[in-house]
Each structure stands twice: as structure tokens, then as C-alpha cells.
Amino acid sequence: MSTIYDFQETEMNGQPIKFDDYRGKVLLIVNTASKCGLAPQLEGIERLYKQYHDQGFEVLGLPSNQFHQELGSDEETEAYCQLHYGVTFPMTKQVRVNGDDEDPLFTYLKDTAGHGRIKWNFTKFLIGRDGQMINRYAPVFKPEKIEPAIVEALGE
Incomplete structure (x- = not known):
């Protein structure tokens, strides 16, 4: 069986993102979309990233169309997220989150969470320092409401 550390994605700049580099860190994985009505959540996610990054908190945004x-x-997405929401956390090249050609990371996340298909943009997955899934959050669940779980996971 795979672990979160077996995966790799490609950052928008073409650099590999090896999940093994996240060992011992708390990780929030989010499927994003620039034109979605939930896109303002990027501001809250960025705030959490800046506030807790030095304590071992990482965020990874995976845009999906x-x-x-x-x-x-990918270039338009990266520029838009930086300009409109100040995003500094890593963003990957676009991925598919459902279906036959879905990104294997999302197959793993959905199987691990046990909640089935991704229903919309901004589904969030919180992974603990031990690589285990803490929770899957619905798209409308605001980033600020995840903060207590992040703080708890950082303290473990």
C-alpha cells in the first residue's frame, strides 16, 4: 500500500515536488480553481501558510479544471493566484481529481479519507506529521476553521 510520501507532483515551474520531503511536517493539500467562487479561500490558506510555515506547516495547491x-x-493560473491572492505556497501543474485519468495522489487521498469523489474545487486534506490523514474538509469549509486542527497537529 502507498503512503503519502510515495507521491510526486510537478510544480508550475517544472520542478518536481517529492512528498518524501514533507516527512515530519503537517501538510494541507487543496484542489484549487482560479475562477471558482471559493477562490477567495486562497487568502485564508496563504495566511495559515505564512503563520505556521516556520513551525513545520506546508501547503500544496493542485489546480484542476x-x-x-x-x-x-498553468502560467495564467500561477500569475492570477499570486496577483489576486498573494499565494506563495507551491502550486502544481493542473491535475484531474476524478475519473479514469485522475491524478494518482487524488486516488490515494479519496481512498484514505473514504469519502468518494471530489465534488467541487477547494476540497482540503490535512495530513499529520506522521503522514496519516487527519481529515478531509468540504469545499465550503473555511480555512480559518481548520486552524485548530493545524495547531494541534503541529504540537504532536
């Missing part, structure tokens, strides 16, 4: 809410290219 599966719900037809993302810009046309």
Missing part, C-alpha cells in the same frame, strides 16, 4: 473553473494555462 475538472469543474471548468480554472484558467487556460
